[in-house]
Amino acid sequence: MQQPELGQKIQNWRKAKGLTQEELVEKCNLNVRTLQRIEAGEVLPRSYTVKSILEVLKVDFSELNLKEEQQxxxxxxxxxxxxxxxxxxxxxxxxxxxxxxxxxxxxxxxxxxxxxxxxxxxxxxxxxxxxxxxxxxxxxxxxxxxxxxxxxxxxxxxxxxxxxxxxxxxxxxxxxxxxxxxxxxxxxxxxxxxxxxxxxxxxxxxxxxxxxxxxxxxxxxxxxxxxxxxxxxxxxxxxxxxxxxxxxxxxxxxxxxxxxxxxxxxxxxxxxxxxxx
The missing domain is CATH 1.20.120 (Four Helix Bundle (Hemerythrin (Met), subunit A))
Structure with missing residues (x-):
């Protein structure tokens, strides 16, 4: 999945968990500016960064795939x-x-x-x-x-x-x-x-x-x-x-x-x- 779609989904998952950006970065050892740029679609994060974020949000890696993409x-x-x-x-x-x-x-x-x-x-x-x-x-x-x-x-x-x-x-x-x-x-x-x-x-x-x-x-x-x-x-x-x-x-x-x-x-x-x- 490429940006900006990846950032948008991470933002949606974060909000669904009721977390602020500050609370999320504290749990996954990132800085706020990095998360802001990811959610804004300005940067494409490395795999370990995505995994760290998704683990905190309790999101299955498979959910990165859209149904249409899968089909x-x-x-x-x-x-x-x-x-x-x-x-x-x-x-x-x-x-x-x-x-x-x-x-x-x-x-x-x-x-x-x-x-x-x-x-x-x-x-x-x-x-x-x-x-x-x-x-x-x-x-x-x-x-x-x-x-x-x-x-x-x-x-x-x-x-x-x-x-x-x-x-x-x-x-x-x-x-x-x-x-x-x-x-x-x-x-x-x-x-x-x-x-x-x-x-x-x-x-x-x-x-x-x-x-x-x-x-x-x-x-x-x-x-x-x-x-x-x-x-x-x-x-x-x-x-x-x-x-x-x-x-x-x-x-x-x-x-x-x-x-x-x-x-x-x-x-x-x-x-x-x-x-x-």
Missing amino acids: NQFSALLGNKKAYFKWGAIIGIIYLCLSFVEGFMEVGFYYWHDSERDVSGVNYSLVKIGVMLTFAVFYYPIYLIGKALNDNLIKISSIFLIVLILISNINDIVVFYTSYMSLASVMIIRSIMFGIGYILLGTAFVLRQKSLGTLSLVIGIFAIVTGLGFVSVLMAIPALFTLTIFEILMLVFIVKAMSDSGFTMRKSDQELSAAVS
Whole structure:
């Protein structure tokens, strides 16, 4: 943030706290003339001076960012990729519907595998292919957000889950026709691997709470709970319910990203230092 806007905001915060210039400088070891020049927009203070003032005023460094600036920053980072968010949201709805169909078909396959199979191989394969393709489109915007934020954990975990769904569903189709693996082995391996993926993605979202907001924290918690349930295997079935909530929240997250209004894109202390020094 540049002058004179920075000085004006400091003045507003000081007055909101009911402090005079003399009282403020006494608390942050400045002289009155320096504060006057800062508030008047005549000088651009160094980063440690701004931090000292804001600490006394009990103002979060993130509040130096205006909403419009944050939105413009996020838009610039995403560039011309916002269409992916639109399609990610639309395809995400289709994915959620297909995942329920997939669940019912798998129940039919697993329970009647050794006796009377009531699941068509063609239908099973088509649904599996549909799920893995829509999943990839649904999760790709998450990778783009990680790329925009230069967050390797978001990028790695989202790509890991996309690759995992492709491998897992192709393997499911092969097992359906060949039975080269036992169903118990398929379920255990898939549960553990997806559990690891959701724990990684959930951790990434929790760590990004300050830059992506409260929704990021909630998404992260549901993802971690889901992942722990899958990794335990025994709690995999209950984890399917938390997974559904998690993916609905992810859909909301993508819609907010598409409009920019869902993010605060706060600068770190290092970025703040660069902006005001």
